[in-house]
Amino acid sequence: MRYRYYLIYFLIFAFALESDAQKLKPGFDAAEYQQLMLIINRSMDTPWTKVKTPMPAHCKMIYRSAEAGMLNRWDLWLRDDKVAIIQIRGTNGTAVSWMENFYAGMIPAKGTLQLSDSTRFDYTLSNDPQAYVHAGWMIGLAALGPDIVRKIKECYREGVHDFIITGHSQGGAITFLLRSWLAYLPDMPKDIVYKTYSSAAPKPGNLSYAYDYDYITRDGWGLRVVNARDWVAETPFSIQTTRDFSPVNPFTDIKKSLKKQKWPARAGLKYLYGRLDRPSKRASRRMQRILGNTLYKRVEKVLPGYERPPFVNSHNYSPAGTPVILYPVAGYDEKFPFDGKNIFLHHNTANYIWLTEQIYGKGATD
Numbered sequence: 380m381r382y383r384y385y386l387i388y389f390l391i392f393a394f395a396l397e398s399d400a401q402k403l404k405p406g407f408d409a410a411e412y413q414q415l416m417l418i419i420n421r422s423m424d425t426p427w428t429k430v431k432t433p434m435p436a437h438c439k440m441i442y443r444s445a446e447a448g449m450l451n452r453w454d455l456w457l458r459d460d461k462v463a464i465i466q467i468r469g470t471n472g473t474a475v476s477w478m479e480n481f482y483a484g485m486i487p488a489k490g491t492l493q494l495s496d497s498t499r500f501d502y503t504l505s506n507d508p509q510a511y512v513h514a515g516w517m518i519g520l521a522a523l524g525p526d527i528v529r530k531i532k533e534c535y536r537e538g539v540h541d542f543i544i545t546g547h548s549q550g551g552a553i554t555f556l557l558r559s560w561l562a563y564l565p566d567m568p569k570d571i572v573y574k575t576y577s578s579a580a581p582k583p584g585n586l587s588y589a590y591d592y593d594y595i596t597r598d599g600w601g602l603r604v605v606n607a608r609d610w611v612a613e614t615p616f617s618i619q620t621t622r623d624f625s626p627v628n629p630f631t632d633i634k635k636s637l638k639k640q641k642w643p644a645r646a647g648l649k650y651l652y653g654r655l656d657r658p659s660k661r662a663s664r665r666m667q668r669i670l671g672n673t674l675y676k677r678v679e680k681v682l683p684g685y686e687r688p689p690f691v692n693s694h695n696y697s698p699a700g701t702p703v704i705l706y707p708v709a710g711y712d713e714k715f716p717f718d719g720k721n722i723f724l725h726h727n728t729a730n731y732i733w734l735t736e737q738i739y740g741k742g743a744t745d
Contacts, residue, residue, distance in 0.1 A: 402462050403541045403574045405599030407703045409739030412604060414438070415464065415545045415576055416732050422454050422468050438464065442530060448494070448522025449479040449515070449681060451553070455530055463539050465527060467519075467546035467553045475681055480549055480581070482515030482678055483615040483696075484671020486688045488559070488588050492521045496684035500524070504559035504584075505591040509626075511691050512556060512584035513615070514671060516549070518682070520556040527557065528564070535568055544575045547728060548611060551580025551603075555592055555699050562595045575601045575700070579726055581614045582696040585623065589699035596700065603700030606734060608707055608725035617696040618666060620659045666694040705734035 417435040422443075435456075442455035450471055456464040470476045488510035492500040500521035504512060531542065546554045554577045561567060575596060580603060583592075592601060605612045621628075671690040679685055714733060717724055724730070 401541060401572055402460050403543065403572050405574070407599075407602055407604075409735055411543075412576055412578075412703075413732065413735055413741075415466070415543065416547075416578070416728055416735070418454070418456055418464060418466050419469075419545065419547045419550070419578065420728050422452070422466060444523065444526055447526075448518045449678070450476045451479075451519040451522050453523050453527060455534075457534075457539070461539050462541045462543060463531075463534050464543045464545065465531075465557075467523070467544075467550035467557070469546060469548035469550040476549070478674065478677060478681070479515040479518060481670060482513075482518075482674045483694075484514045484667050484674070484688075484690045485511040485585065485693050485696075486514045486517060486690060488512050488584060488591070490689065492517060492688060493684070493686035494518070494521050495682060498684075502560055503563040504556060505588055506563075507587050507591055510584065510588040510591055511693055511695075512588055513552065513581075513696075514675075514688055514690070515678075516552045516556055516583065517688075518678070518685075519549070519553045520560060523553070524557065524560060528561075528567070531561075531567070531571070535571065540568075540570055541572045542574070544573060545578065546580070547578040547731075548580070548726065551577040552583050555580065555583040555601075558596065558601060559588075559592055573600065576604060577602065577700050578604045578728075578731060579606065579609055579611055580700075581611055582617065582698050584697070584699070585693060585695045586697040589697040592699040593701070599701060601700045602703050603698060604703045604705065604731065606705045606707070606725050606730055608711075609730075610722075611726045612698070615670070615696045616666060616694065618659055618663045618694045620663050620693075620695070621656055622660070622663075623693055623695040663694045664692065667692065670694075705731060705738060707734070708737050710737070 414435050417433065418438070438456050438458040440454055440456050444453050446452050450473055452468045454466045454468070456466065458464065470480060487508070488504040489506065490502065492502065494500055502517075502521070504510065544554045544558055554575055558573060558575045561573060595601075667690055672687075675687050711734070715724055715730055
């Protein structure tokens with residue numbers, strides 16, 4: 380009889396350990412991603428995305444935020460196995476939401492945003508002083524971030540320690556920044572597990588930021604899912620200049636090196652180097668001026684009290700995250716023929732779902 384009680388106690392203890400065990404695993408899980416796409420589809424207001432999707436199985440939405448910032452919004456879902464899903468809505472088709480995407484001047488990945496007269500947002504997305512991020516999507520993070528953290532802590536107190544962060548398009552871009560911000564917040568529980576699926580996401584920042592993001596999400600915890608035909612993932616424009624290299628590089632003392640050459644060679648090399656160097660720097664400054672300073676004046680009208688951030692002299696955008704490439708397989712072009720008008724054809728969630736099913740098999744979309 381005594382051994383029977385020992386066995387019961389052991390089983391109860393083992394069950395308790397299993398229930399507290401980490402539920403998320405690193406790397407791409409096709410069924411997991413398919414479920415996230417159903418969740419994303421149920422929050423998309425973008426006019427070109429009118430796909431009717433079923434309710435995702437084994438999870439339910441427990442919270443939807445109010446719109447904030449430049450019409451940003453996020454949803455919180457809870458899976459039956461107590462994994463929470465933070466879903467950031469993408470561009471909703473309005474002029475304001477689109478302006479957030481085009482407001483692509485770069486700002487430091489560590490600093491302060493004055494979002495309004497009463498809202499100040501201190502942030503660290505990287506400790507690298509050369510890491511820069513997209514100004515518009517930083518507004519999205521600043522508008523949604525505090526509410527997301529409040530809900531994460533509420534879930535944590537209720538025993539939820541595993542979180543998936545996801546979003547498509549603009550939502551995917553903001554997931555990068557959100558994941559970085561959470562990594563550097565000093566007062567978050569250390570045993571929280573985050574896994575990020577950035578779907579159809581544009582480039583969130585420069586190469587130094589991408590290196591930092593890839594490091595903190597290393598070994599398969601920060602995934603970037605891309606349809607190889609999707610042009611949105613190729614944006615914003617990227618211009619690399621000699622200023623964008625790591626501090627130790629051959630261009631740092633190029634003028635000094637040229638002075639060591641004899642006069643005819645020195646003059647020729649200096650001329651050729653200038654012809655190569657100046658155009659990229661000029662184009663980078665123009666991008667920053669138009670997509671940063673000029674658009675700031677329009678953003679300020681949407682967000683009264685928003686102060687101009689410290690734009691940097693760089694426009695070297697780079698992809699971030701471990702790539703999961705959905706390569707167009709046989710039958711793709713027949714399934715999704717281009718009509719000469721729909722430039723977002725390959726960006727639609729339906730295309731991403733279909734390619735995932737064709738490459739990895741059906742799972743959560745059954």
